[in-house]
Amino acid sequence: MKVWIFNHYAITPEQTGGTRHYSLAKQLQSRGHEVTIIASNYDHFTAKHRHDNSQITTEDVDGIRFLWIPTRAYSGNGKSRALNMLDYAKQIKLVPGFLNGEKPDVIYGSSPHLFTPYQAQKLARRLGAPFVMEVRDVWPQTLIDLGNLSPSSLFIRVLSWMEKKLYRTAGHIVSLLPDAPQHCVNLGAKKENTSWIPNGIDLRFLPESTEPPKNEKFTITYAGSHGLANGLDNILEAAKLLKNDPIQFRLIGDGPDKQALIKKAKAEGVSNVEFCDPVPKSEIYNELQNSDAFVMLLRASDVFRWGVSPNKLFDYMAMARPIIFAVNSSNSPVEAAGCGLRIEPDNPQALADACKSLACMSEEERNRMGAKGRWYVEENHTFEVLGAKLETVLKSTQK
Numbered sequence: 435m436k437v438w439i440f441n442h443y444a445i446t447p448e449q450t451g452g453t454r455h456y457s458l459a460k461q462l463q464s465r466g467h468e469v470t471i472i473a474s475n476y477d478h479f480t481a482k483h484r485h486d487n488s489q490i491t492t493e494d495v496d497g498i499r500f501l502w503i504p505t506r507a508y509s510g511n512g513k514s515r516a517l518n519m520l521d522y523a524k525q526i527k528l529v530p531g532f533l534n535g536e537k538p539d540v541i542y543g544s545s546p547h548l549f550t551p552y553q554a555q556k557l558a559r560r561l562g563a564p565f566v567m568e569v570r571d572v573w574p575q576t577l578i579d580l581g582n583l584s585p586s587s588l589f590i591r592v593l594s595w596m597e598k599k600l601y602r603t604a605g606h607i608v609s610l611l612p613d614a615p616q617h618c619v620n621l622g623a624k625k626e627n628t629s630w631i632p633n634g635i636d637l638r639f640l641p642e643s644t645e646p647p648k649n650e651k652f653t654i655t656y657a658g659s660h661g662l663a664n665g666l667d668n669i670l671e672a673a674k675l676l677k678n679d680p681i682q683f684r685l686i687g688d689g690p691d692k693q694a695l696i697k698k699a700k701a702e703g704v705s706n707v708e709f710c711d712p713v714p715k716s717e718i719y720n721e722l723q724n725s726d727a728f729v730m731l732l733r734a735s736d737v738f739r740w741g742v743s744p745n746k747l748f749d750y751m752a753m754a755r756p757i758i759f760a761v762n763s764s765n766s767p768v769e770a771a772g773c774g775l776r777i778e779p780d781n782p783q784a785l786a787d788a789c790k791s792l793a794c795m796s797e798e799e800r801n802r803m804g805a806k807g808r809w810y811v812e813e814n815h816t817f818e819v820l821g822a823k824l825e826t827v828l829k830s831t832q833k
């Protein structure tokens with residue numbers, strides 16, 4: 435099959451962020467399929483254009499063809515970012531012409547924003563190809579629950595119309611969230627046309643499991659976006675409660691809230707939190723190996739009632755370290771694996787207590803916890819497993 439994957443934010447391994455579609459493409463390639471990933475030329479994390487931004491650019495990455503769509507720069511989550519989304523979406527129709535009339539066997543359009551799958555589906559109809567939609571976040575409900583947008587606003591009403599239309603007409607829907615398929619069904623999707631394919635780990639990047647380093651202080655790491663949904667101010671508050679304990683936090687990554695967090699830490703004299711630069715996916719495991727434990731936290735919000743599937747969580751589990759899971763989601767991979775502690779979100783005291791609990795455990799007990807996480811992701815969340823599931827979905831559309 436020739437597969438075209440449209441994901442505004444898709445990246446390569448040397449970029450910072452999740453490489454889900456690159457890794458899935460490599461698995462499809464190993465099964466004899468030809469995959470093209472179409473992404474924005476503007477890198478969300480580095481705030482730079484990857485190539486010449488005057489035209490669509492082609493790049494071969496380990497045998498996977500990437501097309502980089504020219505889009506404007508933006509900062510924050512305001513008007514300029516919305517226009518960047520529209521830049522990308524409106525140029526989807528140009529891809530066949532750029533590829534000299536080439537046609538795919540299936541088109542795969544990924545959210546979170548709905549302009550991408552909406553335009554990708556229009557292209558699929560024009561080319562007579564089946565369309566598969568991927569739901570990474572449930573829009574527009576995420577914008578209502580986390581962004582405090584009114585359900586009655588014109589923007590949300592337009593997105594709600596797009597969402598229902600996509601669910602009702604997509605040939606198949608792939609959800610990263612375990613309970614989101616039911617949400618899709620409630621809005622008109624056919625249950626038999628929905629599948630759950632979560633995030634996972636790419637074994638090609640994964641080093642051998644190592645013992646935790648002999649850090650001077652018990653080191654707990656968060657690696658990922660510093661944004662509204664992540665609730666990283668809870669780490670600063672927990673750090674203040676732990677100022678007299680030999681516990682250190684490391685925050686790796688970037689995002690719209692990072693500078694405010696750094697400013698707050700400085701103003702309040704929080705010295706046991708270290709802010710680190712973002713790291714490319716191909717190098718992140720080398721950084722994570724320097725940790726004794728990890729923390730996965732999200733704001734308390736109804737939006738997580740469909741579950742979560744964050745890249746960072748499976749990276750943590752692969753490192754064979756215990757994890758503190760502070761998310762009010764319907765699922766908890768940490769509990770399923772038995773590889774850490776689950777606590778209430780938005781509760782700095784609970785976070786501080788969990789940190790002390792892990793620090794006071796014997797090294798043997800922490801190693802047992804960590805080993806359970808490593809086993810769990812190797813059994814359930816490798817891209818070999820997930821790629822096989824995606825191939826089955828894509829083949830089902832070939833009638």
